[in-house]
Amino acid sequence: MHILQPKHSKLSEKESEKLLSDLNISKAQLPKILSTDPALPEGCVVGDVIRIERKEEDKVNIYFRVVV
Numbered sequence: 001m002h003i004l005q006p007k008h009s010k011l012s013e014k015e016s017e018k019l020l021s022d023l024n025i026s027k028a029q030l031p032k033i034l035s036t037d038p039a040l041p042e043g044c045v046v047g048d049v050i051r052i053e054r055k056e057e058d059k060v061n062i063y064f065r066v067v068v
Contacts, residue, residue: 006054008039011064016049019064033065040067 011019020026027047035046044050044067052063 005039006052008041009051009053010041010044011049011051019049027066030064030066032068035067 016027027049030049033040033050035044040050046067048067050065050067052065054061054063
């Protein structure tokens with residue numbers, strides 16, 4: 001992982017179900033990330049939900065993607 005690359009982490013099934021129910025959406029409605037993306041953590045498969053933490057000046061922005 002490069003120092004400038006945002007932190008990517010895989011959510012557990014329980015965490016992803018909670019996220020989807022809190023947002024009232026399905027996995028199909030999340031933005032997509034390719035399974036060949038080099039930033040993905042080891043062991044990611046199609047259908048996993050990824051949490052991306054991007055640090056900016058004084059705050060951390062969090063994004064979610066589903067692996068396709």
